[in-house]
Amino acid sequence: MTASASRAQRDVSGVLADIDGAELINSCLDQPNHRLLSIMAAQSYRHANGFDKISFSRLPGSDVRLRLHIWPGTAGAQSDPDAHNHRWAFVSRVLCGALANYNYAVAHKQTGEFMRYVQTPYTPEVGSTFAFVGCATLTQLDAIRVAEGGTYSLSAQEIHRVVVPENGYTATLALELAPTRDTADLYTASSFKQTGVVVDSPRFTSDEVRDRLTLLRDRLHQGAGT
Secondary structure (H helix, E strand, C coil): CCHHHHHHHHHHHHHHHCCCHHHHHHHHHCCCCCHHHHHHHCCCEECCCCCEEEECCCCCCCCCEEEEEEECCCCCCCCCCCEECCCCCEEEEEEECCEEEEEEEEEEECCCCEEEEEECCCECCCEEEEEEEEEEEEEEEEEEEECCCCEEEECCCCEEEEECCCCCCEEEEEEECCCCCCCEEEEECCCCCCCCEEECCCECCHHHHHHHHHHHHHHHHHHCCC
């Protein structure tokens, strides 16, 4: 990571620490109409790694993105997450629950236990495509346990996966920096993906976003003893 990128992540960490999660959610739910929730719903969906990704709109002229990641802890919602990196660096804070962030070193080879796919960004017209580009081996570097109120950060190139307690409700608030890469990498032991496959996860409705935000708000209030 460059010195400038490291400074940017520290700056974003400070910004994230100043955001009150409950107030942010209230500001979305207290809108007099559903316009804001409809905009959020068009960019929100159930991620293949087992969590609900709720996206807030970017500010005009800004490349920084704020998202909620919610693992609902319900039957069928958990999955064995694939290791991956991102197109952007990010900082994430655990609002409630807990998680473990596993970081990996990768060696690209002609043979290996994991298949490497290059993922293109999602577009409403196409979805997101995965192109098989070879095999790899992954070596775990560390496992960072993050409790409620804790934060962790990653550069765009770092490979990781997040695991939450089985049947436990966990929610994080993540700030993403401007993308620095055109694609991301995904490493999976599953052979279900094919070269060029298009993935278009159904977007939530505004009611589904409202229900998830309401449940998270209630959880945060319970944790605060209010």
